Amino acid sequence: xxxxxxxxxxxxxxxxxxxxxxxxxxxxxxxxxxxxxxxxxxxxxxxxxxxxxxxxxxxxxxxxxxxxxxxxxxxxxxxxxxxxxxxxxx
Amino acid sequence: xxxxxxxxxxxxxxxxxxxxxxxxxxxxxxxxxxxxxxxxxxxxxxxxxxxxxxxxxxxxxxxxxxxxxxxxxxxxxxxxxxxxxxxxxxxxxxxxxxxxxxxxxxxxxxxxxxxxxxxxxxxxxxxxxxxxxxxxxxxxxxxxxxxxxxxxxxxxxxxxxxxxxxxxxxxxxxxxxxxxxxxxxxxxxxxxxxxxxxxxxxxxxxxxxxxxxxxxxxxxxxxxxxxxxxxxxxxxxxxxxxxxxxxxxxxxxxxxxxxxxxxxxxxxxxxxxxxxxxxxxxxxxxxxxxxxxxxxxxxxxxxxxxxxxxxxxxxxxxxxxxxxxxxxxxxxxxxxxxxxxxxxxxxxxxxxxxxxxxxxxxxxxxxxxxxxxxxxxxxxxxxxxxxxxxxxxxxxxxxxxxxxxxxxxxxxxxxxx
Numbered sequence: 164x165x166x167x168x169x170x171x172x173x174x175x176x177x178x179x180x181x182x183x184x185x186x187x188x189x190x191x192x193x194x195x196x197x198x199x200x201x202x203x204x205x206x207x208x209x210x211x212x213x214x215x216x217x218x219x220x221x222x223x224x225x226x227x228x229x230x231x232x233x234x235x236x237x238x239x240x241x242x243x244x245x246x247x248x249x250x251x252x253x
Numbered sequence: 254x255x256x257x258x259x260x261x262x263x264x265x266x267x268x269x270x271x272x273x274x275x276x277x278x279x280x281x282x283x284x285x286x287x288x289x290x291x292x293x294x295x296x297x298x299x300x301x302x303x304x305x306x307x308x309x310x311x312x313x314x315x316x317x318x319x320x321x322x323x324x325x326x327x328x329x330x331x332x333x334x335x336x337x338x339x340x341x342x343x344x345x346x347x348x349x350x351x352x353x354x355x356x357x358x359x360x361x362x363x364x365x366x367x368x369x370x371x372x373x374x375x376x377x378x379x380x381x382x383x384x385x386x387x388x389x390x391x392x393x394x395x396x397x398x399x400x401x402x403x404x405x406x407x408x409x410x411x412x413x414x415x416x417x418x419x420x421x422x423x424x425x426x427x428x429x430x431x432x433x434x435x436x437x438x439x440x441x442x443x444x445x446x447x448x449x450x451x452x453x454x455x456x457x458x459x460x461x462x463x464x465x466x467x468x469x470x471x472x473x474x475x476x477x478x479x480x481x482x483x484x485x486x487x488x489x490x491x492x493x494x495x496x497x498x499x500x501x502x503x504x505x506x507x508x509x510x511x512x513x514x515x516x517x518x519x520x521x522x523x524x525x526x527x528x529x530x531x532x533x534x535x536x537x538x539x540x541x542x543x544x545x546x547x548x549x550x551x552x553x554x555x556x557x558x559x560x561x562x563x564x565x566x567x568x569x570x571x572x573x574x575x576x577x578x579x580x581x582x583x584x585x586x587x588x589x590x591x592x593x594x595x596x597x598x599x600x601x602x603x604x605x606x607x608x609x610x611x612x613x614x615x616x617x618x619x620x621x622x623x624x625x626x627x628x629x630x631x632x633x634x635x636x637x638x639x640x641x642x643x644x645x646x647x648x649x650x651x652x653x654x655x656x657x658x659x660x661x662x663x664x665x666x667x668x669x670x
Contacts, residue, residue: 164563164564164565165563178563178565179565182554183554183555185509200655200656201655203655204507204654204655205505207598207654208507208598208654209505209506209507209654210496210506210507210508210509211496211505212496212506212508212509212510212556213496213497214494214496214497214558217556219555219556235555237510237556237557237558237559238557238558238559239559240555240557240559
């Protein structure tokens with residue numbers, strides 16, 4: 164089981180305390196009715212799915228309950244860093 | 254290709270199994286082909302076979318980055334069924350089941366398709382209603398499926414615990430008798446042998462590193478670790494690595510890749526006559542001809558290409574197995590492994606053309622691609638040969654994520670997620 168550092172609790176805790184919440188830094192459209200079908204497709208369904216460095220959201224569901232962002236390598240599953248929601252992409 | 258027959262097998266057996274010839278030629282890449290398949294799993298090898306056999310395109314290469322059948326074809330739990338809820342899915346998966354029937358004879362290679370039945374358990378009222386809805390929908394589509402009482406389920410699969418005070422009480426089950434298992438390695442080998450005999454080049458240790466496109470945007474060929482290979486038709490059947498390949502053509506795909514785990518026990522005498530699935534508590538199991546219990550666990554929650562998963566996923570499944578089949582509580586597990594499955598937002602595959610001329614895709618089978626192997630191969634071959642999808646795979650296009658015509662098997666389906 165992987166260990167994940169929660170930037171709010173500032174502790175490394177086992178993965179079963181966390182829920183993965185998908186790709187990070189996907190901005191919700193500010194003008195929903197002005198979006199084209201292609202823009203909706205990208206927002207809702209297209210995902211980076213990289214082999215390597217990946218930005219993703221996690222939620223410390225069985226801890227502080229807060230969302231944060233992480234950078235993880237999808238080949239080794241090793242975390243490069245985790246940082247608080249709202250902080251710039253690393 | 255030497256044809257197998259009872260006589261040829263006897264002769265080799267009495268000869269001490271010496272001098273078996275190689276079943277197919279391990280080819281080196283030629284400079285150009287009429288069609289290239291990226292990915293030497295069952296789906297890709299099947300597509301190459303049907304291109305040559307049914308659609309008259311014999312100058313075909315299958316490019317495999319590792320060894321054939323070494324990806325998800327060799328990592329799944331070999332279950333075959335077609336009891337999907339929606340019309341489009343039922344037609345797609347039943348097309349495959351019809352091809353499984355008679356495939357051993359067609360390929361002259363024993364793929365050991367065993368119609369031992371796939372039984373899905375209902376543990377609560379919602380399960381009962383959902384499975385009965387599936388049964389009715391399946392029958393309207395000509396797919397066999399029937400309801401069993403707990404006692405009938407127990408008679409069909411004696412290790413089942415139907416005690417009313419069980420942790421996961423069994424309120425009934427849906428049984429698809431045509432469902433069952435097949436020998437997964439044989440499927441890859443059988444297709445490889447039959448395809449090679451029709452002139453297909455099977456090229457292993459050949460990873461695709463780029464897709465070359467002409468001025469008009471159409472595909473011209475692929476860059477590989479074994480050099481450039483030209484072809485105006487490229488079919489990608491690369492499962493968990495599809496996003497990576499598609500990026501090479503500048504296409505972003507609605508896919509995420511997750512590790513899906515499976516495990517086998519020590520081999521024991523035949524005790525488990527069918528396939529049992531319980532989607533509610535996430536456990537499914539069958540017994541292989543070697544005697545191992547073959548158990549399917551779940552996916553990890555994060556995107557990964559690691560081909561291994563976390564232990565707590567396996568523990569969760571085994572806890573359920575021990576409750577549903579108490580006789581196996583003292584069994585020891587021998588091996589666990591993971592495969593990388595490519596999951597679409599609606600849990601249905603993408604099988605058809607792409608926005609790039611000459612580039613075709615077969616992906617998004619998620620946690621359940623093995624059962625579709627012959628059907629997916631046949632339909633990818635059809636789509637590549639005619640440059641248009643067959644009516645069976647037409648609904649499974651890439652456009653559905655733009656126009657909203659999703660085939661949302663995830664919410665209401667019999668699939669184990």
